[in-house]
Amino acid sequence: MKKKEIVSEIFKKRSFLCVGLDSDINKIPKHLLDVNDPVFEFNRKIIEATHSHCVAYKINTAFYESRGVKGWESMEKTLHAIPKGVFTIADAKRGDIGNTANHYARTFFETLPFDAVTLSPYMGEDTIRPFLEYEHKWAILLGLTSNPGAMDFQFINTANGKKVYEEVIRKCASWGNPDNMMFVTGATRAEMLEEIRQIIPDHFLLVPGIGAQGGSLELTYKYGANQEIGMLVNSSRDIIFSDTTENFAEAAGRKAADMQRQMSALMV
């Protein structure tokens, strides 16, 4: 999917919402457990109820892998159930040497034809390069994450007066461009988006941490949005697990519609 298509969808739907399909089989409504593939059935209904309010879905691979082969089947079916025009992200946070990275790129761009995959940059350029060689596909690099442990290494002070995460974002940005690379930047540190925008004014940001993790949509937009909006704000549990009765899908649809309205109000 090209950047201009993503931007066009955002303005058409007046939404920059990404719905995270963290579909833990232990948390989905119990009545679904009798069907053949409960996780896929859950996702199918969530997608049906939310797709007109969001522009992206993010599938967190951990929740599928933990069920082994069955989980990979659910993931594959879910990906194919997402309507055309909605951006698809494998939240896989992979990262390995060149030869191995080729196989991960094949996994998430060919075997499972996602538009984008999240990647950990710690091992450097050769671990990212293979993902940038696919046309109209996206590498989404961990920049500044929203979890407590982000403090451990991302905030180390470097000898030239920067933080490690700033050096990571600056260098990673030099390997690709705003048409094939995005950055994960956590909403729990919204005010830092202002500085990050100095480094990467034109890249899309994937912003987790709104809702359950405590981040603010208003601040995230204030400090992170650019003329193309330039961000996908993710919400997972708050939307997909807002109700665990037989009405879960309608409830998720209402939550997503509510997020869409908040986003529309910001997009003046």
Add this chain to the structure above:
Amino acid sequence: MKKKEIVSEIFKKRSFLCVGLDSDINKIPKHLLDVNDPVFEFNRKIIEATHSHCVAYKINTAFYESRGVKGWESMEKTLHAIPKGVFTIADAKRGDIGNTANHYARTFFETLPFDAVTLSPYMGEDTIRPFLEYEHKWAILLGLTSNPGAMDFQFINTANGKKVYEEVIRKCASWGNPDNMMFVTGATRAEMLEEIRQIIPDHFLLVPGIGAQGGSLELTYKYGANQEIGMLVNSSRDIIFSDTTENFAEAAGRKAADMQRQMSALMV
């Protein structure tokens, strides 16, 4: 598997060899492509021919995931074909926030009952912690990797005169202990193992980069070994793809035996 069992196997076999099952379906002998699960059949024969010369197998998940559901089936069957007493590593390089990390831990310690999994530390403590809660299981953290891109971020100079990789190793070591944590330290930078041993004298090291990537076994041993040997040296392509005819398994067995002899000679 407990540390003392690993050490005991090393002294019994006089080997600290880890065989990497980077079993790319495009590189295995062509005559295997007619069977039902060529990758599993390849691995089964490699394991049969090499297990008496090595103390560990490392399954690189990328080479299995790139084949989707079929690949996960091959991985599962391969894991169960590894004889008891041989240490098993999922080379998965995962890393995600706490809630998600729980699912990755379940994936590689329960659904697929490996002894150990490789992890990327970039996101910090909460992304590692869930793996340390399993008894007799191991988190193997990326410290200093063997690829060219290691220079990009691992070697950033920090404000207090260290390199980022040193800070990473030091802090990660404080979360666990030598009985539940190992570190990936690349053999292409063998002389640096001396400094790393100052930080973590008692942890096991998982050392890739011998052979195809140019690292030296002698130097790795000289700078990295401790009284328990304290290292697993990995070799993948050099062993498993040393011959691509019908005699591939015997050839791999000879290569592994040759490595074992070199290791035994060092273990004076």
